[in-house]
Amino acid sequence: MKFSANLGFLWTDRALPDAIRAAKAAGFDAVECHWPYDVPAAEVAQALAETGLPMLGLNTRRGDVAGGENGLCALPGRASDARAAIDEALTYAQATGTGAVHVMAGFASGDEAHQTFVDNLRYACDAAAPLGVTILIEPLNRHDAPGYFLTTTDQAREIITEVARGNLRLMFDCYHVGRTEGDVVTRFADLQGVIGHVQFASVPTRGAPDQGELDYAFVFKAIQAAGWDKPLGAEYKTQGDTDASLNWIKTLA
Structure with a gap:
């Protein structure tokens, strides 16, 4: 098994370039992040080149976080803001060699939000295609x-079909699927054809994968048996020092 360290949750006590170096020292095969925009892309690119780790993905900005926003791309009337966030993410991805951008939908509902999301995703995919970048969407539990526009994998698959762009894929987060839908291994098998990246954390606490109600030894073996050979994203919350939480790499891989 190969693993990617999500630096939105792991080694958050360090600057992003140093977190990349820590992931390399811990034996990860890749890294990914949430919102790296406060760090110059050149510094991230240098750390990636130094370690030889690829950056698998990053997120579009959430918007006005203090005002309660968690993504912009399904918000009616905010197309200019959403597309500016997409452009920013793609520029950063290109500068760092990042392979995918997670386009965040935000808190919205209804037919207008659906059409807004579809239109913005088509914009994102068309802009990303010449760069060789994949666009990801992720249902949140x-x-x-609560109130996030994209909530289930079936909804995500329907949107992927409607957008009809070859570089739009599903971010399959075992944690979110486990909390919302359950039956994680069966859902993975059913959706594998549209999945672009896989993430994991314990259910229900979002801690390290060697705890909780979901048996990741079983899940990882099933994913591997299905022929998935890309790094799985460790996106879990630590209870302190990240290095102290990494025993699962030895016991579950």
Whole structure:
């Protein structure tokens, strides 16, 4: 198994370039992040080149976080802001060699929000295609993100079909699927044809994968048996020092 360290949650006590170096020292095969925009892309690119780790993905900005926003791309009337966030993410991805951008939908509902999301995703995919960048969408569970537009994998698949762009894929987060839908291994098998990246954390606490109700030894073996050979994203919350939480790499891989 190969693993990617999500530096939105891991080694958050360090600057992003140093977190990349820590991931390399810990034995990860890749890294990914949330919102790296406060760090110059050149510094991130240098750390990636130094370590030889690829950056798999990053997120579009959430918008006005203090005002309660968690993404812009399904918000009616905010197309200019959403597309500016997409452009920014793609520019940063290109500068750092990042392979995918997660386009965040935000808190919205209804037919207008759906059409807004579809239109903005087509914009994102068309802009990303010449750069060789994949666009990802991710359903978030109703416990952590009540009111988020994209909530289930079936909804995501329908949107991927409607957008009809070859570089739009599903971010399959075992944690969110486990909390919202359950039956993670069966859902993965059913959706594998549209999945672009896989993430994981314990259910229900979002801690390290060697705890909680989801048996990741079983999940990882099933994903591997299905022929998935890309790094799986460790996107879990630590209870302190990240290095102290990494025993699962030895016991579950």
